[in-house]
Amino acid sequence: MDLTLQPLALITILALLAHFLSSRMNAPIIVVEIIFGIIIGRNLLNLISDDFVIDFLALLGFIFLMFLSGLEIDFNQIESRGWGNIFKGLISFSLILALSYLGALAMGYGFILALIFSTTSLGVVVPTLRDLGISRSGEGQSILLTAMVADFLTILLLTFYSVSLRKSGELPIFVVSTLFIAYAAAYLIGKKALWHFPEFLSSWFKPDQPTEVGVRAAIAIMLGFVAYSEVVGVEEILGAFLAGVLLSMLFRGGSILEEKL
Structure with a gap:
């Protein structure tokens, strides 16, 4: 396999540009990056062909972004403001999914197209909110949580739908559900550890921690959840997102960790 870094060099130069x-257009950087991606991709110039390095970095970057999306959720705000934004997201997603399903049926398609119509993209929402500097504000958290509910439920429904289509003898739904059991177990263990060793664990995330x-x-936690997601047949980004949520719940207001990452 011939390894070339030319496509990666082109992408990094365009990312800088x-x-x-x-800044000149007064637009979120993610918008310009998407436009560049369309121009150099298969739809126009086709400058980026199938490449192992690009594919790997794209997957790793998306996994890391979903991890940061989970870490971005401020549970202190949710507790102080109530769970209204979560319920709004659930209601919005349910209505959009129902309308999308009717539209998909009218076009002669099924549930998969309805899910595609219903989802949002945290990969676009999170960078935009951070670029605007409102990711931790009340409005930003409302937008983030609404998008998070849509993305999370879409991945979850798609996972269980694909599992339901598998032949007998393949991974059952219970095995897929163990990802959430692992999340609950990790949360309880983390809670116990923080209760018994609060100063020791908090010192890990101090700004002047020399070995980071x-x-x-x-x-390690993120990749652990990602690897287990692969084992049980779930999308890796769901495991990464759960890992971010886990750390956000355990270490409230983990802005120092976010800055380091």
């Missing part, structure tokens, strides 16, 4: 163009053990632990 996107920063300056977005907190970052190492966060990445």
Whole structure:
């Protein structure tokens, strides 16, 4: 297999250029990056062909972004403001999914197309909110949680739908559900550990921590959930998102960890 870094060099140069163009256009940088991706991709210039390095980095980047999306959720705000944004997201998603399903049936398609119509993209929402500097504000958290509910439920429904189509003898739904059992177990263990060793664990995430053990632990937890997602046949991004939510719930207001990551 011939390994070339030319496509990666082109992408990094355009990513740098996107920063300056977005400032001139007064637009979120993710918008400019998407436009660049369309131009150099298969739809127009086709400058980026199938490449192992690009595919791997794209997957790793998306996994990391979903991890940061879970970490971005401020549970202190949710507790102080109530769970209204979560319920709004559930209601919005349910209505959109129902209308999408009717539309898909009218066009002669089924449930998969309805899910595609219903989803949002945290990969677009999160960078936009961070670029605007409102990801931790009340409005930003409302948008984030609504998008999170849509993305989370879409991945979840798609997973269980694909499992239901598998032949007998393949991974059953119970095995897929063990991902959430693992999440609950990790949360309880983390809660116990924080109760018994609060100062020791908090020291991992101090700004002056020389070996960055907190970052190492966060990445290990993220990849652990991602690897287990692969084992049980679930999308890797769901495991990454759950890992981010886990750390956000355990270490409330983990802005220091976010900055380091």
